[in-house]
Amino acid sequence: MGFSTDAIHVGQEPEPATGAIVAPIYQTSTYVQEKLGKDKGYDYARTNHPNRKALERCVAKLEGEQAAYVFTTGMAGIDAVFRLLRPGDHMILSEAVYGGVFRLTTKLLVHFGLEFNFVDTSNLEKLQAAIRPNTKMFYVETPTNPTMIVTDIAAVAKLAHSRNIRLVVDNTFLSPYFQQPISLGADIVVHSMTKYLNGHSDATGGAVILTRPEDAEQIYFIQRSAGAGLAPMDCFLVSRGIKTLAVRMERHDANGRKLAQYLERHPKVKRVIYPGLNSHPQHEMAKRQQKGFGAMLSFDLGSLEAARRLLDNVHLCSLAESLGGVETLISLPALMTHASIPPDVRLQIGITDGLVRLSVGIEDAEDLIADLEQAFSKV
Numbered sequence: 001m002g003f004s005t006d007a008i009h010v011g012q013e014p015e016p017a018t019g020a021i022v023a024p025i026y027q028t029s030t031y032v033q034e035k036l037g038k039d040k041g042y043d044y045a046r047t048n049h050p051n052r053k054a055l056e057r058c059v060a061k062l063e064g065e066q067a068a069y070v071f072t073t074g075m076a077g078i079d080a081v082f083r084l085l086r087p088g089d090h091m092i093l094s095e096a097v098y099g100g101v102f103r104l105t106t107k108l109l110v111h112f113g114l115e116f117n118f119v120d121t122s123n124l125e126k127l128q129a130a131i132r133p134n135t136k137m138f139y140v141e142t143p144t145n146p147t148m149i150v151t152d153i154a155a156v157a158k159l160a161h162s163r164n165i166r167l168v169v170d171n172t173f174l175s176p177y178f179q180q181p182i183s184l185g186a187d188i189v190v191h192s193m194t195k196y197l198n199g200h201s202d203a204t205g206g207a208v209i210l211t212r213p214e215d216a217e218q219i220y221f222i223q224r225s226a227g228a229g230l231a232p233m234d235c236f237l238v239s240r241g242i243k244t245l246a247v248r249m250e251r252h253d254a255n256g257r258k259l260a261q262y263l264e265r266h267p268k269v270k271r272v273i274y275p276g277l278n279s280h281p282q283h284e285m286a287k288r289q290q291k292g293f294g295a296m297l298s299f300d301l302g303s304l305e306a307a308r309r310l311l312d313n314v315h316l317c318s319l320a321e322s323l324g325g326v327e328t329l330i331s332l333p334a335l336m337t338h339a340s341i342p343p344d345v346r347l348q349i350g351i352t353d354g355l356v357r358l359s360v361g362i363e364d365a366e367d368l369i370a371d372l373e374q375a376f377s378k379v
């Protein structure tokens, strides 16, 4: 079946007892057993429940795999993946990785005997040079948040596998509609489902999709042992959101291109970073690797003051963290999503104080441009 058909139907078969086309929300913590040792496939909601199973089947299918596990947030899923490592193991991450991943690794997991370092994963030579004898995992975000650097997944997968290293790709920014890292060689894909997969800014969630049965078994063990599996209501919401993923992504992509072109022409904008623009240094590679460019873009206004004026004067674009919802969100990474990264490191990786991030929603593009135009007049 095609992507849209799978997104609507996998895991969403009519409910057998009543024929309901939308699966009910199994809002229950426990399941009554017929007799000792005989249940109907579920025993306790931390371990599993029908809404989670349905969502996991769908997400696995969309990323082209058998096994997926869903968590309370993207960070909970990513944390579970990092627990595949053991004390003494080393991991290399994209240097402009999401601020929460930087915090989790450098402030928390480092105390559990894990070693991390951050390199520009779009540069294969630098990545290769950073490999140590104990390197067990590459963690790549592509495009990166918010610097929009694109990493060549197939090339990094080849390098990883030649050294017996697992490649994990965060596919949040593009969703499986525009990019399928496993088909390019990734071993594990993670998502913040809070973003495009749900798409309606009304639930948080994370997903881990796995190619190796032994990793899948371990992640399921972590999910049921540590207890961060996604709850029934949230699974229901994300499952509902995924049904419109394909049409939303098409519209996000069209709006993203229009806004990027508008911003690139604007005299008050110093630089626009969007892989869909010819001016993006990795435009050709993005075109090869991705089926679309999505709706995440960043632009530099040159100073914190100019950025602040813009953010204080937008009306339709909402000043908020997060991304990937139907509503357009605008943010200042240096003071918001990436504030946990030290200022010198932020600057080194290109997150300047005047860098504004836009998650372009699916409103009418003309209305978004009009809103930005009136806000620019006050900058």
Ligand SMILES: Cc1ncc(COP(=O)(O)O)c(C=O)c1O
Binding pocket: 073, 074, 075, 076, 098, 100, 141, 145, 170, 172, 173, 191, 192, 193, 194, 204, 205, 206, 322, 323
């Ligand atoms: C690329 C990326 N990965 C992971 C996360 C973490 O997801 P969550 O906020 O659902 O924990 C985020 C959050 O913004 C993100 O942007």
